[in-house]
Amino acid sequence: MNIVLLGLPGAGKGTQAKIIVNHLSIPHISTGDLFRQAYQAKTELGLRAKEFMDKGELIPDEVTIGLAFSRIGEVDCARGFLLDGFPRNLNQARALRNYLDSGSKQIRHVVYVEVDENLLLERLTGRRVCVGCGTTFHLIYNPPANDNACDCCNGEIIQREDDREETVKERLKINKELTHKLVQFYGDEGILRKVDGAKGIDEVTKDVLGLF
Incomplete structure (x- = not known):
């Protein structure tokens, strides 16, 4: 089964991707991993x-x-396979369709994990990281016992530059434009499946796996 996973930053795609590939026993293909592996090779x-x-x-x-x-x-x-981060734009989506068509294959499902932008902003800007050991916290969902110190090593807790509100808003804006076009494209293809990513992780997982 060939699947494309779509969602804005903070939608929880990474979590669901791991669950999907384990459930279906297919490889998880992310652009970040592709770049790293190709460079290392x-x-x-x-x-x-x-x-x-x-x-x-x-x-x-x-x-x-x-x-x-x-x-x-x-x-x-x-x-x-499950594609995560590819295609990123319409040009890539059309190229993928043509490539698979040439081998008599096709994308079976495009899963769009849909989450309101305000919730995404809350999820992303609330993240904090320990400068000592790298442990990740969240001010709402997983707060440290002490606002200024890591629970694991007592190191300083900081907000990374790319988690600041202005940066996050710009990331969401850019990704929203690209994702919206892909959602329209795959909607027209008749293979788009939407799930509500605002639900709890287990509920989202149940909805996602119910598609296959």
């Missing part, structure tokens, strides 16, 4: 991707698409 596409990342620039579609297609073509994807 010193592949041509991996080295090209690293050049753009080092400059802080977006990786061109042709590089991302090439890496994704190479991974999808591996033996362990024969029974299916």
Whole structure:
């Protein structure tokens, strides 16, 4: 079964992705992992991707698409796969459709974990990290016993720059525009499945697994 997982930052995609792949016994393919693995293997596409990342620039579609297609073509994807972070835009979505069509395959489900932006903002800006051991906390969902110290090592608790409200709002804005277009695209294809990501993790999991 071939699946695409969509959702804005903070929607809980990572948590659900792990559950889905364990349930269906298919590989989890994320763009972050693809870039890291390709660079570590010193592949041509991996080295090209690293050049753009080092400059802080977006990786061109042709590089991302090439890496994704190479991974999808591996033996362990024969029974299916879950794509997380790819496709990121319409160009990539169309390329994926054409690639799978050429091999008489298709995406079976596109799961969109939908969460209100205000809740996403709360989830993302409430995150805190220990500078000592890296333990992650959340001011609402998993607060430290002491606001200023880590429960594990007593290290300082800080808010990372990319978790600050202004940064989070910009991330959500950019991702919302891209995701909205993908939601429309896959809606027109008739394979979009929406789940309410505002529910508890177990409830979301039940809804997601009920799709397959």
